[in-house]
Amino acid sequence: MDQINKIALIGGFRSLGGSLIWPFIGFALYKVYGFSLDFVSIFYLIQASVNIIGSISGGIITDFLGRKNTMTISIILSSLALFLAYLINLPIPIAGLILLQTYFNNVYNISSTAIVGDIYKGANNLVKAFSRQRVGINAGWAVGPLIGGYIFTTFGFRLLLLVSSVIILVSIPLIKLLPDFKGEGSILSFNINRDFLMFLIPTFLTFIIVGQLGFGILTYYNTVLHFTEFQVGILFAINGIMIVAFQDLMGRFINKRIKLISIGMIIYGLGYFSIALVTNFYLASLDIVVITIAEMIVTPLSQAIANSLASQRSRGRQMGLYSMVTGIGRIIGSSLISELMSYYIYTPTILWGIISSFGFISSVLYYIFLKKIKNVI
DSSP: OOOOHHHHHHHHHHHHHHTGGGGHHEEEEHHHHHOOHHHHHHHHHHHHHHHHHHHHHHHHHHHHHHHHHHHHHHHHHHHHHHHHHHHHHHHHHHHHHHHHHHHHHHHHHHHHHHHHHHOOOHHHHHHHHHHHHHHHHHHHHHHHHHHHHHHHHHHHHHHHHHHHHHHHHGGGHHHHOOOOOOOOTTOOOOOOOHHHHHHHHHHHHHHHTTTTTTHHHHHHHHHSSOOHHHHHHHHHHHHHHHHHHHHHHHHHTTTTTHHHHHHHHHHHHHHHHGGGGGSSHHHHHHHHHHHHHHHHHHHHHHHHHHOOOOOOOOHHHHHHHHHHHHHHHHHHHHHHHHHHHHHOOOEEEEEHHHHHHHHHHHHHHHHHHHHHSTTTE
């Protein structure tokens, strides 16, 4: 089995366990445990701080311990955090343990991204490799939210914590089959170039809009259009199934077409603005198709560009910074939509118009950036 197929399979098991609960965390805090939308917004802001700590320290850990050890340790500790949340089952401890699990998720994501960059060289190979990795990851996402939505609706959020903690452990034996890589030099030396830092600006804006595929969509559709958690789980499953079925094909199409990331962000903006026009489940399903097409274009190109601009000796640390920016973007996106919903949840053109603007702005910034560094990648 090729190394990237092993990585994709590991990512599939890992994402299956994670996607059981991730789309429902903010919603559970709001609906199940009785926290206000303001608290949910604060929770996501705290999660952003945890993301910063996890990304920086995770990058250092990845270079120091090696990719394989870091992936294994982070999975075990993430599982333990979820299991403790299941046992304790009290609102504040659950929120705290989910934040702890967020930390270990960040560490895992950095190590799994870095190992792809270590094995495959050049932007074109990286686009194809990250596309294949996403096939595995989204195989988990294709069924995880659907199963999670069913368990949530039928048995409650607590059981989700237990099931997720068990499933994510399945991938550990597969990690032992991978080659290992470590960083070099001082663990505090990042060796970051200016182009990499400039790339992080549109990346941050990108992941504000990417982060809406979770709390934002679930809460809006449940509150305004009265979709059940299971119905929204079906929407998430459409997203995952499309990526499993078509990401490899899309990877071949976008390979050597790095500038298509700008087009992808325009599609993202249109897809999220169109949520304001959705009136039933069928239109919501069609709109998630548009959003998924944007995701299949943008995400592997973003990962490929970031890895192309990073050096192997500090790849873990630089991917830590990339992970920090993408993670903060997602969390700020969730926090922002939570705050905006307090005022505009029944004024969808304003609500989703603000969110979609991040897609259009980042599209312009990507275009300017890629014109400048076209000879670098």
